[in-house]
Amino acid sequence: MTKRELPKKYNHLELEKKWAQNWKETDVYAYNPDVARENTFVVDTPPPTVSGSLHMGHVFSYTQTDCIVRYQRMKGKNIFYPMGWDDNGLPTERRVQNLWGVKCDPTVAYDSSWTGERKEKVVKPRDQQPIGRKNFIELCQKQTKEDEIKYENLWRNLGLSIDWNQQYETINSHSQKMSQFSFLDLVSKNKVYSTEAPTMWDVTYQTAVAQAEVEDRARTGHFYDIRFGVEDGSEFLISTTRPELLAACIAVVAHPDDERYQKFFGKKAITPLFNVEVPILAAEHADPEKGTGILMVCTFGDVHDVEWWKQSDLPLKQVLGLDGKMLPVTFGEGVFESKNSSAANAAYSKIDGLFINKAKSTMVEMLSEDGSCVLGKGAALVGEPRPTQQAVKYYEKGDRPLEFVPTRQWFIKILDHREELLAQGAKVNWTPAHMKSKFDQWVKGINQDWCISRQRYFGVPFPVWYGVDENGMPIYDKPLFADISDLPVDPMQETPKGFEEASRNQPGGFTGDPNVMDTWATSSVTPQISSHWGIDEARHKKLFPADLRPQAHEIIRTWAFYTIAKSYFHEGSVPWYNAGISGWVVTPDRSKLSKSKGNSKGSPEDLLVDFSADALRYWATKAKLGVDTIYDEGVFKVGKRLCTKLFNVSKFVMMQLEDEDTPEYSHSDISNMLDLAMIKELKELVDRSNKNFEQFDFAAVLLETESLFWNFCDHYVELVKNRSYKQKNTQGGKSALATLDICLGTFLRLFAPFISFVTEEVWSWRQDEKDSTIHKASFPNASEFKEIDLGPVSDELVIAKEVLGGIRGEKTKAQKSLKWPVKAVKVKGEAQKIEVLKKVLEDLTAAGNVSENGFSFVSEKIEGESNFELDITLSESDS
RNA sequence: GGGCUGUUAGCUCAGUUGGUAGAGCGCUACCCUUACAAGGUAGAUGUCACAAGUUCGAGUCUUGUACAGCCCACCA
Numbered sequence: 001m002t003k004r005e006l007p008k009k010y011n012h013l014e015l016e017k018k019w020a021q022n023w024k025e026t027d028v029y030a031y032n033p034d035v036a037r038e039n040t041f042v043v044d045t046p047p048p049t050v051s052g053s054l055h056m057g058h059v060f061s062y063t064q065t066d067c068i069v070r071y072q073r074m075k076g077k078n079i080f081y082p083m084g085w086d087d088n089g090l091p092t093e094r095r096v097q098n099l100w101g102v103k104c105d106p107t108v109a110y111d112s113s114w115t116g117e118r119k120e121k122v123v124k125p126r127d128q129q130p131i132g133r134k135n136f137i138e139l140c141q142k143q144t145k146e147d148e149i150k151y152e153n154l155w156r157n158l159g160l161s162i163d164w165n166q167q168y169e170t171i172n173s174h175s176q177k178m179s180q181f182s183f184l185d186l187v188s189k190n191k192v193y194s195t196e197a198p199t200m201w202d203v204t205y206q207t208a209v210a211q212a213e214v215e216d217r218a219r220t221g222h223f224y225d226i227r228f229g230v231e232d233g234s235e236f237l238i239s240t241t242r243p244e245l246l247a248a249c250i251a252v253v254a255h256p257d258d259e260r261y262q263k264f265f266g267k268k269a270i271t272p273l274f275n276v277e278v279p280i281l282a283a284e285h286a287d288p289e290k291g292t293g294i295l296m297v298c299t300f301g302d303v304h305d306v307e308w309w310k311q312s313d314l315p316l317k318q319v320l321g322l323d324g325k326m327l328p329v330t331f332g333e334g335v336f337e338s339k340n341s342s343a344a345n346a347a348y349s350k351i352d353g354l355f356i357n358k359a360k361s362t363m364v365e366m367l368s369e370d371g372s373c374v375l376g377k378g379a380a381l382v383g384e385p386r387p388t389q390q391a392v393k394y395y396e397k398g399d400r401p402l403e404f405v406p407t408r409q410w411f412i413k414i415l416d417h418r419e420e421l422l423a424q425g426a427k428v429n430w431t432p433a434h435m436k437s438k439f440d441q442w443v444k445g446i447n448q449d450w451c452i453s454r455q456r457y458f459g460v461p462f463p464v465w466y467g468v469d470e471n472g473m474p475i476y477d478k479p480l481f482a483d484i485s486d487l488p489v490d491p492m493q494e495t496p497k498g499f500e501e502a503s504r505n506q507p508g509g510f511t512g513d514p515n516v517m518d519t520w521a522t523s524s525v526t527p528q529i530s531s532h533w534g535i536d537e538a539r540h541k542k543l544f545p546a547d548l549r550p551q552a553h554e555i556i557r558t559w560a561f562y563t564i565a566k567s568y569f570h571e572g573s574v575p576w577y578n579a580g581i582s583g584w585v586v587t588p589d590r591s592k593l594s595k596s597k598g599n600s601k602g603s604p605e606d607l608l609v610d611f612s613a614d615a616l617r618y619w620a621t622k623a624k625l626g627v628d629t630i631y632d633e634g635v636f637k638v639g640k641r642l643c644t645k646l647f648n649v650s651k652f653v654m655m656q657l658e659d660e661d662t663p664e665y666s667h668s669d670i671s672n673m674l675d676l677a678m679i680k681e682l683k684e685l686v687d688r689s690n691k692n693f694e695q696f697d698f699a700a701v702l703l704e705t706e707s708l709f710w711n712f713c714d715h716y717v718e719l720v721k722n723r724s725y726k727q728k729n730t731q732g733g734k735s736a737l738a739t740l741d742i743c744l745g746t747f748l749r750l751f752a753p754f755i756s757f758v759t760e761e762v763w764s765w766r767q768d769e770k771d772s773t774i775h776k777a778s779f780p781n782a783s784e785f786k787e788i789d790l791g792p793v794s795d796e797l798v799i800a801k802e803v804l805g806g807i808r809g810e811k812t813k814a815q816k817s818l819k820w821p822v823k824a825v826k827v828k829g830e831a832q833k834i835e836v837l838k839k840v841l842e843d844l845t846a847a848g849n850v851s852e853n854g855f856s857f858v859s860e861k862i863e864g865e866s867n868f869e870l871d872i873t874l875s876e877s878d879s
Numbered sequence: 880g881g882g883c884u885g886u887u888a889g890c891u892c893a894g895u896u897g898g899u900a901g902a903g904c905g906c907u908a909c910c911c912u913u914a915c916a917a918g919g920u921a922g923a924u925g926u927c928a929c930a931a932g933u934u935c936g937a938g939u940c941u942u943g944u945a946c947a948g949c950c951c952a953c954c955a
Contacts (some may be wrong), residue, residue, distance in 0.1 A: 006914095009915095009917090010917080160928095208896065216951090216952080216953080218952080219954090221954080223955090239955070240918095240952095240953080241953075241955065242955080253955090285955090286955080287889050287955085290955070291955065294955095295955040296955075297955085298955090301954085301955065302954055302955070304954085304955070305955080312946080376912060388954095390953090390954050391953060392951085392954060393954075432884095434883060434884070435883090436948090437882070437883055437950095438882085438883070438950060438951090440882095441881090441882055441883080441950070441951060442950085442951075443954075444951095445951060490891070494932055553949080554949085554950080554951085556950090557950085557951090576954090577926095584949090586948090618944065622891095622892085623892090626884090627884095627892095628885095628948080628949090629887095629891090630890095632890090632891065632904090633901090634890085634891075634903090634904055634905085635891075635904085636905085637917095638903065640917080641917075641918095644915070644917060644918085645914095645915070645918090647914090647915085648914045648915035648918085649914065649915075650914085651914050651915085652913090652914030652915080654912085654914090655913095655914070656914095688895090699893090700893085700895090702891095703902085704893095706902095706903095707902070710902095713915090714919080714920090717914090718912090721913075725913065726913090793939080805920085805921080808919095808920050808921070809920075809921050809922085810921095811909095811910085811920080811921090812909055812910070812920050812921045812922090813908095813909085813921075813922095814909095815908085815909055815910075816909090816910080816911060817909095817910050817911080817921065818910065818919080819910095819912045820910095820912095849912095865899080
């Protein structure tokens with residue numbers, strides 16, 4: 001045996017830097033396109049939003065995925081583990097606006113010499129410099145590229161075994177092509193339509209949003225009781241929270257069974273201030289218990305108004321603009337009839353052009369003025385406004401309530417396919433299983449088709465143009481779709497077939513669809529982006545469907561659902577066989593860890609320095625899939641301690657295995673009962689570990705491996721020291737050496753998916769070839785132990801541990817060091833247990849420093865849980 | 880209001896098909912022992928949220944309750 005120089009101390013910074021560099025240079029994690037599908041494990045990696053920095057929540061979930069991937073790689077699988085960057089969409093636009101002090105103005109021409117500069121502070125929207133659409137998009141790309149490099153460095157330093165050759169950005173040309181291809185495929189399958197209809201609209205960002213991006217927020221609103229006249233001269237009270245929409249009132253409704261209002265049905269009501277006649281009708285959605293039981297229908301106050309309006313023949317009275325301000329309206333013209341136009345126009349002029357909130361307060365003032373009621377008897381507003389708790393819909397990234405505004409949008413038909421999509425969800429193996437119910441519940445609750453168009457700039461354009469009629473109006477019902485061979489296409493830059501660019505926006509010419517796709521319309525095809533669907537069929541077949549989709553649970557309703565929907569529509573397939581849903585990182589008070597809330601602790605970059613990548617990996621893989629975990633630096637410390645221990649014990653074992661006087665040894669030398677007992681424990685652990693990993697339960701593997709490993713260090717290594725060190729050349733010595741070798745090699749490989757750096761370091765000590773990595777070594781398998789006869793093994797390990805613990809305890813109690821000699825140990829216990837004990841007596845005598853023939857035995861049944869009663873006598877002196 | 884999850888030692892969490900409650904951290908005392916003081920040894924600590932049921936036996940199964948977290952719905 002040759003003795004080699006081993007590093008003296010565990011230095012995580014040096015060691016991790018070395019291996020991160022090595023993995024990069026040797027490209028060990030590269031996907032091999034020549035391997036068959038069944039021997040490949042494909043991951044549909046979540047592309048993180050590129051928005052400045054990654055936080056511990058990312059570290060947590062990506063490490064869990066990496067752990068699963070590393071296991072699969074060690075099982076011999078060819079791994080496809082790509083990385084995407086979600087850099088398209090609103091978050092990037094907002095970030096660029098803030099950092100660079102600019103805003104996109106499509107009317108400004110492109111300036112190729114424009115560079116701009118990053119601002120120190122966030123620039124208020126009104127002070128932002130307007131730049132052209134192309135300049136804005138270029139700036140977005142520049143900004144995201146910078147962040148993506150930063151992200152890649154973090155992932156490499158954390159040890160994610162990503163194949164960096166398989167990188168993509170959701171805004172790049174390939175992703176645009178796939179998104180547009182997906183769109184056109186759905187067009188050809190009649191799953192897409194565009195329509196002008198009231199849709200949820202964010203007035204701040206001035207874009208449509210989809211149901212999945214909407215959240216309810218509790219808000220205190222006020223009921224205002226307003227007197228309405230009736231054509232026969234009587235009157236009634238309605239309660240409304242939205243008096244500013246009075247001018248958009250198209251009807252008044254009450255429940256058909258509500259006796260109070262039976263007498264009014266079929267008659268006309270007259271609105272205050274505007275003197276507009278509207279029908280009084282029965283509607284099922286009116287709740288007699290709420291307010292006064294009779295309410296006004298406006299275009300549009302809420303989703304009920306939209307629904308009811310659609311099935312009525314009543315006109316649409318649009319008073320709210322896309323920017324959230326009241327539109328100019330003239331009473332006496334078009335749909336805005338009035339019995340007193342001049343009074344109506346005078347009233348409306350006071351709210352014209354105001355923002356919603358201001359219009360509301362102005363309207364309330366007007367309604368409380370004397371004579372505001374059409375009946376001419378006092379004010380229309382009765383009593384004081386009554387506060388009420390309401391749940392109001394907001395865009396999840398917005399801070400003003402959503403409005404329903406009629407606009408033209410593209411939709412994907414999902415409403416008609418709920419049952420089929422539920423069935424698709426059921427074909428996926430969800431871990432943990434209960435996450436499927438989040439999917440099911442969402443699908444069952446869908447009440448709108450998927451709106452995929454956004455009125456933004458940094459996104460994938462629709463490959464669509466429209467002809468323009470002689471009046472200059474786009475002909476929306478005959479869209480001109482791009483040819484698949486021309487993708488990706490930007491209809492604002494490129495010309496459709498059969499047209500000249502000069503005829504853009506001209507009567508008789510064409511116009512481009514100015515919208516971009518929702519970011520989910522792109523990320524819902526991440527499996528296809530990676531597989532090059534439609535471009536490289538051979539590759540697609542090898543990578544689709546994927547094996548694993550890792551993701552967080554709050555985006556089951558978006559990312560998981562949309563991905564399942566698209567794969568189903570495109571190819572009738574599930575996108576992946578397994579969905580592994582990670583939990584959240586939470587603070588000790590259980591709130592979600594996030595930077596925006598200001599409760600994130602150290603940055604991942606700092607923690608890598610302070611604790612080590614392996615310590616962070618330990619923390620992340622200690623938690624099961626789906627279970628929230630507390631940000632706890634205490635756990636990082638424990639992880640780091642495990643790495644230190646592994647480093648040191650490996651060094652110690654290696655020293656004995658590779659000493660100059662170490663003899664040859666092999667599996668067949670393992671004959672000592674203690675050694676066999678240790679091997680048996682190890683074999684059972686290996687068995688369970690494989691089973692747990694197959695079910696994505698990496699946390700259980702770590703827990704059990706860690707537990708047996710500490711047992712190995714604290715008890716087994718101590719017990720066999722004498723044989724492996726001083727009696728190398730005896731049968732017992734060889735048996736111990738062979739066992740130590742097996743244990744070390746097995747523990748390293750069991751730990752490799754978790755603490756990947758330190759295991760690689762130690763593994764390199766054991767290998768003669770420089771390039772053999774532990775991460776491509778085979779994961780331990782029970783068959784490795786098949787040559788070793790474990791039949792006669794009993795509970796030697798437990799018994800040895802108990803007696804050694806007893807001896808140690810006696811010394812501790814006497815405040816003596818652990819090497820203090822022991823004169824005598826009287827053991828009382830069952831004969832059968834004593835027989836087992838006698839098999840490990842030699843090791844115990846040496847490890848406990850018990851004098852020769854110091855053990856004596858009394859065969860007798862004893863009380864209590866332990867196997868023996870020990871009567872230990874220490875020597876008087878240590879000489 | 881509907882759905883899902885959780886409640887085990889001071890803290891963070893394990894607990895496989897029901898069979899005498901487990902680990903780490905923290906705490907106390909001690910120890911330089913052939914790798915490891917960034918270490919080791921030993922010790923104390925629990926009406927398993929509550930109630931009822933099934934069972935010879937329940938942390939584990941059933942039902943109900945309370946509390947916590949998340950998702951969805953409620954928008955006049």
